[in-house]
Amino acid sequence: MTLDVGSSIAKQATAWVNNYVTPILGRINSTKVHKLLRHVMDAINLYGNLINGNTAPNEALHKEDKPYYLRTNKNPRTFTEQLVRQAVGAKAIKNQLAAERQEWRAPRRRGRSGRAARRVRGSACAAAARRAQQGAVGVPAAAGGSMAPKTSYHLQRVAVDTLEKRPGLAGLAAMLGMQDADTIPVLKNARIDAVFECGTDREQLLRASPDYRGKPWYDSVGYQPSEGVAEYCIGEVRAIVRTADGDNVVIVEMVPVAGEPGCPLVQRGCTRLRWHRRDEEADCAVRVVPLACVRRLVHVVPDFAELAARRGFEPLPAALGGPLVERLAMRYFLNVFYPWDA
Amino acid sequence: MHRYIVSRKQKQSTFTGKQQRRAFNALPFVVPGLFARVNGNPPPDEVSPGGSLGDLHRVRTQNATAAVRSTPRARAIWPAVSTQAQGNSNIMGQQKVNEDGYDADTDEDLAVINPGFKYDWVAYRAAFGDTTFPQAVSAMFAEYALLYARIAGEVG
Numbered sequence: 206m207t208l209d210v211g212s213s214i215a216k217q218a219t220a221w222v223n224n225y226v227t228p229i230l231g232r233i234n235s236t237k238v239h240k241l242l243r244h245v246m247d248a249i250n251l252y253g254n255l256i257n258g259n260t261a262p263n264e265a266l267h268k269e270d271k272p273y274y275l276r277t278n279k280n281p282r283t284f285t286e287q288l289v290r291q292a293v294g295a296k297a298i299k300n301q302l303a304a305e306r307q308e309w310r311a312p313r314r315r316g317r318s319g320r321a322a323r324r325v326r327g328s329a330c331a332a333a334a335r336r337a338q339q340g341a342v343g344v345p346a347a348a349g350g351s352m353a354p355k356t357s358y359h360l361q362r363v364a365v366d367t368l369e370k371r372p373g374l375a376g377l378a379a380m381l382g383m384q385d386a387d388t389i390p391v392l393k394n395a396r397i398d399a400v401f402e403c404g405t406d407r408e409q410l411l412r413a414s415p416d417y418r419g420k421p422w423y424d425s426v427g428y429q430p431s432e433g434v435a436e437y438c439i440g441e442v443r444a445i446v447r448t449a450d451g452d453n454v455v456i457v458e459m460v461p462v463a464g465e466p467g468c469p470l471v472q473r474g475c476t477r478l479r480w481h482r483r484d485e486e487a488d489c490a491v492r493v494v495p496l497a498c499v500r501r502l503v504h505v506v507p508d509f510a511e512l513a514a515r516r517g518f519e520p521l522p523a524a525l526g527g528p529l530v531e532r533l534a535m536r537y538f539l540n541v542f543y544p545w546d547a
Numbered sequence: 548m549h550r551y552i553v554s555r556k557q558k559q560s561t562f563t564g565k566q567q568r569r570a571f572n573a574l575p576f577v578v579p580g581l582f583a584r585v586n587g588n589p590p591p592d593e594v595s596p597g598g599s600l601g602d603l604h605r606v607r608t609q610n611a612t613a614a615v616r617s618t619p620r621a622r623a624i625w626p627a628v629s630t631q632a633q634g635n636s637n638i639m640g641q642q643k644v645n646e647d648g649y650d651a652d653t654d655e656d657l658a659v660i661n662p663g664f665k666y667d668w669v670a671y672r673a674a675f676g677d678t679t680f681p682q683a684v685s686a687m688f689a690e691y692a693l694l695y696a697r698i699a700g701e702v703g
Contacts, residue, residue: 214698218698224674225683228667228670228671229671229684231667231670245698259564259568467678467682468682468685469682469685469686470575470576470689472686473690473693504572506573507576508576508579509576509577509580509583510582512580513583514583518580518583542575542692542693544568544572544699
């Protein structure tokens with residue numbers, strides 16, 4: 206974090222206290238509010254970035270020094286010096302050995318792209334890795350596509366009519382061009398190389414399972430409706446299936462809807478959403494897209510204000526398999542505040 | 548909230564550090580739902596900015612009265628150890644009334660204080676104009692989430 210960024214954050218903290226907290230809650234004489242008002246820059250100067258407000262990484266460093274306590278003579282006056290001397294010396298030797306090992310391994314390493322390309326043909330990470338590999342060694346793109354499809358011996362094959370029992374997937378057989386009695390390999394989760402708006406990429410675990418520790422777990426994702434389309438859509442993944450073309454995700458679609466006038470969440474980039482239903486269909490719209498088209502996981506939250514205004518405070522949001530009218534009446538928000546590195 | 552942040556069995560007044568990290572992004576979405584309860588669930592198109600401010604003050608008093616009426620039921624679900632702690636706080640409250648300006652240790656005290664409570668609507672209107680109170684509070688939590696994300700250096 207640069208000093209300019211730190212100064213900007215300090216100004217934002219001061220503005221938050223002056224423009225929001227004090228007019229709404231009145232003047233608050235507490236150390237916590239005072240720190241936000243006046244001492245954020247001091248804290249950044251002293252400690253740098255707060256690393257998600259989490260002290261665990263620093264605290265974990267104590268574990269590295271603890272074993273060396275056994276090598277001291279336990280004298281309360283001198284054991285700290287002995288412990289530090291032992292720990293620092295041992296760490297220096299370990300670092301030297303690690304550097305030598307790294308140097309030895311470097312020419313033999315295939316790299317992350319090499320490993321990822323062999324994971325799952327057609328998966329997002331494999332495609333990205335293959336592109337990187339091809340770009341590095343000059344292999345034409347068509348070479349990757351001519352590989353023989355990987356046979357999935359380890360995956361559970363599920364009958365399509367069983368898969369259709371998942372919420373919203375009633376017409377899946379027709380979408381996949383299969384019969385009800387046909388079976389298809391189904392994944393409970395898949396790893397993707399997520400790409401964030403800021404350009405950061407990291408691996409994420411995409412999960413779509415009707416029974417994860419006793420409860421269903423279907424992740425929401427941002428995805429390209431088809432390859433080459435720049436716009437991204439939001440939807441909930443209800444199944445991950447493997448076909449001859451590679452891994453595909455079955456997504457129940459969501460579409461943006463206008464927010465309430467003056468809604469502070471919409472003003473800050475939280476897109477308001479609802480389930481999408483096409484005119485000729487009896488249920489919410491479903492789409493099958495390649496796993497490579499999934500950009501990243503997103504966090505979607507029910508619009509509790511709308512729910513409470515419509516049904517009162519106690520009712521829960523509409524269940525996945527609930528009545529269609531209730532599901533279509535529900536509104537959701539895209540949570541842009543969600544910390545994906547926590 | 549119960550599923551992601553605090554389990555139903557936990558009885559605590561503040562978040563731990565981990566809960567704070569997990570909850571800050573969800574609070575802006577929870578607050579509008581809570582205000583829907585305070586406002587008596589009016590349809591969104593019937594909430595006028597001026598009216599909602601006046602209504603909120605009235606509803607606040609009503610809620611204080613309702614809290615007193617619901618006290619026995621609320622106390623019944625608390626374990627014995629909590630009742631003991633509340634009894635001690637009553638004694639302390641009698642001994643040190645108004646020492647720090649806070650003497651509402653029980654629901655009855657809360658009901659007595661709330662009707663006389665004067666909210667500074669002038670400062671509120673100066674800052675937010677005709678913005679409804681729920682929207683202003685939601686905006687406060689949303690801004691906090693953005694600020695916290697920047698302070699902690701997070702992605703997304």
